[in-house]
Amino acid sequence: MATTEILKSWNYKALCENCGRHVMFRSVLGKLKGLSKEIDFIRECAIEDLHGFLDVEKQVRRESLVKFSFMIPVEERRAEYASVTHNRVVTTPEGAIPSREEARKLYGVEEAMGVMKREHASGLYGLLCSMDLAYTATSLSNPSEKLSEDDYKIRVKAAILGLMELLSGHFGAAQARALPIIKVTELICLASKTPVPNLVHGFYKDYAKESASMVKTAISRGLAKSGEIKVLVVGEGPVSAFKAEGVSFEEAKTFSEAIGGVLKMVEG
Ligand SMILES: [Zn+2]
Structure with a gap:
C-alpha cells in the first residue's frame, strides 16, 4: 500500500486500477486488458511486478519479489494483550448527542453511539523481510524480457521506501481505531x-549473532563479494554481534538512516 502511494506521488503511471485502489488480489489484467504474457502484466503495473500475481483465467503467474514473514513477539519476552472499548458517537448539526428518534431521523440508525471492543497487543516484536529487487522489471519466466532502466530504478526505490512507512507503523487494518505505538529498537539491513541467504528472523534471541555469522560465511564462501555488499545496523545488540564476527558494517542511529543507506547503494 505504501509503495503504491509513493509511486502515485511521483506521478508514475504504470499502476493498474485495482492496485491504485489497494485491491491487491490475484491479477485480473488478463481478463481486463487481454494480456497473456508475464512481461505485459508487469509493464502494466508495478505492483504486479513487486507483489507477484496469479491470473487464474490465463494461468499466468509471477512469484512475489518482496516477501514478509509474520511479525511475532520475540522469544525471550511475552507480549501483553488487552481488550480496549472504543466508542463512536454521532452528533446533531447543533453538536448534541441525538435521542433515539433524532438518530433515526437524521442518520437512519437506532443508536447514536457505536461501542466496539478490540484486542490490542503490546510487546517486542520481530520480523523478517526479503526483497529480490534484482528481478524488478524483469520477466521471471523469460529473463531476457525486461522493461526500461527507468522503470527498474523507480520501482526498486519505491519498494525500499515502502519499508520506511512500514517501520514507522504504517500498516495493519486497525489504524482507524488507533495508530500503532511503535519504535524500531534493532534493525539489520543487508543489501x-x-x-545471499535470508537473515535470521528477529523472533530468535540470537538472531543478530546468527545473521552476522551467515553474512561472514557468505563472504568467505564467495556468495557475496565484500565490495558488493552493504550491512547497516541499528541498536547495540546487532552492532556488537557484527563486531564480534569481524564483518564490516555501518552503524545507523535510526531505521530511516539505515534505509537511506540502502537506497544510496541502489542509486550509486
Ligand atoms: Zn496492479
Missing part, C-alpha cells in the same frame, strides 16, 4: 548485488 547485496549477488544473491
Whole structure:
C-alpha cells in the first residue's frame, strides 16, 4: 500500500486500477486488458511486478519479489494483550448527542453511539523481510524480457521506501481505531548485488549473532563479494554481534538512516 502511494506521488503511471485502489488480489489484467504474457502484466503495473500475481483465467503467474514473514513477539519476552472499548458517537448539526428518534431521523440508525471492543497487543516484536529487487522489471519466466532502466530504478526505490512507512507503523487494518505505538529498537539491513541467504528472523534471541555469522560465511564462501555488499545496523545488540564476527558494517542511529543507506547503494 505504501509503495503504491509513493509511486502515485511521483506521478508514475504504470499502476493498474485495482492496485491504485489497494485491491491487491490475484491479477485480473488478463481478463481486463487481454494480456497473456508475464512481461505485459508487469509493464502494466508495478505492483504486479513487486507483489507477484496469479491470473487464474490465463494461468499466468509471477512469484512475489518482496516477501514478509509474520511479525511475532520475540522469544525471550511475552507480549501483553488487552481488550480496549472504543466508542463512536454521532452528533446533531447543533453538536448534541441525538435521542433515539433524532438518530433515526437524521442518520437512519437506532443508536447514536457505536461501542466496539478490540484486542490490542503490546510487546517486542520481530520480523523478517526479503526483497529480490534484482528481478524488478524483469520477466521471471523469460529473463531476457525486461522493461526500461527507468522503470527498474523507480520501482526498486519505491519498494525500499515502502519499508520506511512500514517501520514507522504504517500498516495493519486497525489504524482507524488507533495508530500503532511503535519504535524500531534493532534493525539489520543487508543489501547485496549477488544473491545471499535470508537473515535470521528477529523472533530468535540470537538472531543478530546468527545473521552476522551467515553474512561472514557468505563472504568467505564467495556468495557475496565484500565490495558488493552493504550491512547497516541499528541498536547495540546487532552492532556488537557484527563486531564480534569481524564483518564490516555501518552503524545507523535510526531505521530511516539505515534505509537511506540502502537506497544510496541502489542509486550509486
Ligand atoms: Zn496492479
